Amino acid sequence: MSLRELTEHAGEWLRGAGPHNEVVISSRIRLARNLAGYSFVNRATPRMQQEVLDRCRETITKQDMGDEVLWVELKNCPEVDRQLLVERHLISRNHAVVDKVPRAVAIGAQETFSIMVNEEDQLRIQVLRSGMQLGSAFDQVNRIDDALESKLDFAFSQQWGYLTACPTNVGTGIRVSVMLHLPALQLTGEIDKVRRAARDMHLAVRGLFGEGSEALGDLFQISNQTTLGRGEEEILADFERTIVPQIIAYETQARQALIKQRSSQLDDKIWRAWGLLTHARTMSTEEVLQLLSHLRLGVNLGRIDTVDIPTINDLFLSTQPAHLQKLTGSEMDQAARREARAKLIRRKLNRS
Amino acid sequence: MSLRELTEHAGEWLRGAGPHNEVVISSRIRLARNLAGYSFVNRATPRMQQEVLDRCRETITKQDMGDEVLWVELKNCPEVDRQLLVERHLISRNHAVVDKVPRAVAIGAQETFSIMVNEEDQLRIQVLRSGMQLGSAFDQVNRIDDALESKLDFAFSQQWGYLTACPTNVGTGIRVSVMLHLPALQLTGEIDKVRRAARDMHLAVRGLFGEGSEALGDLFQISNQTTLGRGEEEILADFERTIVPQIIAYETQARQALIKQRSSQLDDKIWRAWGLLTHARTMSTEEVLQLLSHLRLGVNLGRIDTVDIPTINDLFLSTQPAHLQKLTGSEMDQAARREARAKLIRRKLNRS
Numbered sequence: 001m002s003l004r005e006l007t008e009h010a011g012e013w014l015r016g017a018g019p020h021n022e023v024v025i026s027s028r029i030r031l032a033r034n035l036a037g038y039s040f041v042n043r044a045t046p047r048m049q050q051e052v053l054d055r056c057r058e059t060i061t062k063q064d065m066g067d068e069v070l071w072v073e074l075k076n077c078p079e080v081d082r083q084l085l086v087e088r089h090l091i092s093r094n095h096a097v098v099d100k101v102p103r104a105v106a107i108g109a110q111e112t113f114s115i116m117v118n119e120e121d122q123l124r125i126q127v128l129r130s131g132m133q134l135g136s137a138f139d140q141v142n143r144i145d146d147a148l149e150s151k152l153d154f155a156f157s158q159q160w161g162y163l164t165a166c167p168t169n170v171g172t173g174i175r176v177s178v179m180l181h182l183p184a185l186q187l188t189g190e191i192d193k194v195r196r197a198a199r200d201m202h203l204a205v206r207g208l209f210g211e212g213s214e215a216l217g218d219l220f221q222i223s224n225q226t227t228l229g230r231g232e233e234e235i236l237a238d239f240e241r242t243i244v245p246q247i248i249a250y251e252t253q254a255r256q257a258l259i260k261q262r263s264s265q266l267d268d269k270i271w272r273a274w275g276l277l278t279h280a281r282t283m284s285t286e287e288v289l290q291l292l293s294h295l296r297l298g299v300n301l302g303r304i305d306t307v308d309i310p311t312i313n314d315l316f317l318s319t320q321p322a323h324l325q326k327l328t329g330s331e332m333d334q335a336a337r338r339e340a341r342a343k344l345i346r347r348k349l350n351r352s
Numbered sequence: 353m354s355l356r357e358l359t360e361h362a363g364e365w366l367r368g369a370g371p372h373n374e375v376v377i378s379s380r381i382r383l384a385r386n387l388a389g390y391s392f393v394n395r396a397t398p399r400m401q402q403e404v405l406d407r408c409r410e411t412i413t414k415q416d417m418g419d420e421v422l423w424v425e426l427k428n429c430p431e432v433d434r435q436l437l438v439e440r441h442l443i444s445r446n447h448a449v450v451d452k453v454p455r456a457v458a459i460g461a462q463e464t465f466s467i468m469v470n471e472e473d474q475l476r477i478q479v480l481r482s483g484m485q486l487g488s489a490f491d492q493v494n495r496i497d498d499a500l501e502s503k504l505d506f507a508f509s510q511q512w513g514y515l516t517a518c519p520t521n522v523g524t525g526i527r528v529s530v531m532l533h534l535p536a537l538q539l540t541g542e543i544d545k546v547r548r549a550a551r552d553m554h555l556a557v558r559g560l561f562g563e564g565s566e567a568l569g570d571l572f573q574i575s576n577q578t579t580l581g582r583g584e585e586e587i588l589a590d591f592e593r594t595i596v597p598q599i600i601a602y603e604t605q606a607r608q609a610l611i612k613q614r615s616s617q618l619d620d621k622i623w624r625a626w627g628l629l630t631h632a633r634t635m636s637t638e639e640v641l642q643l644l645s646h647l648r649l650g651v652n653l654g655r656i657d658t659v660d661i662p663t664i665n666d667l668f669l670s671t672q673p674a675h676l677q678k679l680t681g682s683e684m685d686q687a688a689r690r691e692a693r694a695k696l697i698r699r700k701l702n703r704s
Contacts, residue, residue, distance in 0.1 A: 264633055264634050264687070264691050265633075265634060267633040268632055268633035268634045268694070271631040271632060271633055272628060272631060272632050272633075274631055275627035275628050275630060275631030275632065276624060276627050276628065278627060279623040279624060279626055279627030280620055280623060280624050280627065281616055281617075281619040281620035281623055281624075282616050282617060282620045335616075339616050342620070
């Protein structure tokens, strides 16, 4: 398996399947782990960092991770490939920065999991699933965690739990998050209420590319903030039984309200998105994400049938800068990318 | 002939024919006249105003004006009809306001001329022609003026010339104007230079509906400001030999520059306009005018062939509020008009 093959499909998190996929794009669980006897990444000597990397590679590539594993050392990666991994949510933006730290990522062939090595923590194990599948994501991340722990000695304190570079991750080291598509709450302006409610519940609300990124394409990533003093099951239950169902209900109500009270404006948004996507000659990523968001809403509400969800998901990823350059096979400046992007969209939409 | 028949075609000023019609939408010459022995409209008694109206009707409807004449007394007109006349540039916005002054308009069946009675002056004779046709417009307005003067005694001073209610019109009482489509100067931002140059030449630059209106749809009306102390022929020659050819040259250069240096952005504007016009579900007049402007530019530059200029001209007028209500046969609030407008556009563009 190579990185190149990755660009040929939309990846698990954009497969557009799974329960409640009309609102829940994907579920993600991430564990933070460090090896006992080594300093945290930002305190470790280069030699120590390399030793950690080597031990992790040894374990990850030899143990059964439940899927074929692609091991990628990032310093050997051209920038466009590192960016590609960010766009596919397989590594964080920080992990894509080349500095003196030897960084790597192990990727499952189905892209349901990735393990970042020498990110903020020595190991960041994440499982990604389409739709609302936190339960199976949790099972999968535990299996990977167990497989690793059978060979690696994780830094663990009886008092604090798993030790992590940042105190917010100490304890279970778990971060549970869901990527939600909330176009109706955005259109009706009610999204602010959801943001406030989330803050009150100590949840983080982030954009498409995690920390510090904007809510492009009406996509919101909701995740737990604290891990200390709460069990994994408890955090998970909160998401599965309360948080996610509630937000789904709000969004669904807002969608029904749009249909009942503002159907003409709703259809206008949807059809303008279609008209622009099929006719524009130059387009920014931001605009594409916004238009695809309205199109997705339109398809999910049965108000447009000129396109289907898999095509929208495909475009969602293939129009991102690195994917676009991989697909067209050439490095481009922004203006050229915007033209190539518009062309790609026209081609893909007129065929469907 | 009735007002209803008017809505069935685009009218002379939007026929889209005539010399230089890629830039010059229409040519217009207007004469201001008042009857000797009567106070100006705003100083006259109701009885005097009515007497002027009666004398004008008598003359206009009986003399040969060169075309069949429709006589319309505005107080008998429903608001939608008065608005219709404004949209067709047959009366001014002021003339459409119902107050105690008895107002009327005489309209030539081909809509090449209209004579407003009891506007600011007792008689406002205007001739409208498609494209750059100031010369023939001047001949026509003179023929009408002569026909009227053979029966009516106009207020005239040997020293000042024709006397008018506002001093800016005293003298020849002539206003020469051209409606220009300047989308490239607008897109390149050079329009401000043209505005400044026009001001320096004592020309007025106005929008689509004359005084105080915005330059909707990249349409600019350029007209002379002063009439005193300058001969009609001199004013006309300025427009024909200097002013209009110069602006046409600027606009043409700007269009060529767009093609050479920014063709992708140019095509983007044009195709986005097409995409939105053929897909939106609700649209304001302002947006339609802007999009039609880009479409017109695209057709004139041969960069889009999904539509022709007559269709664009038709839409230009038929999407105006009063025309829209006439065509759909029902009074509508703004939201309903915006939906009906978008529907009308989709229907007309998908047929062409």
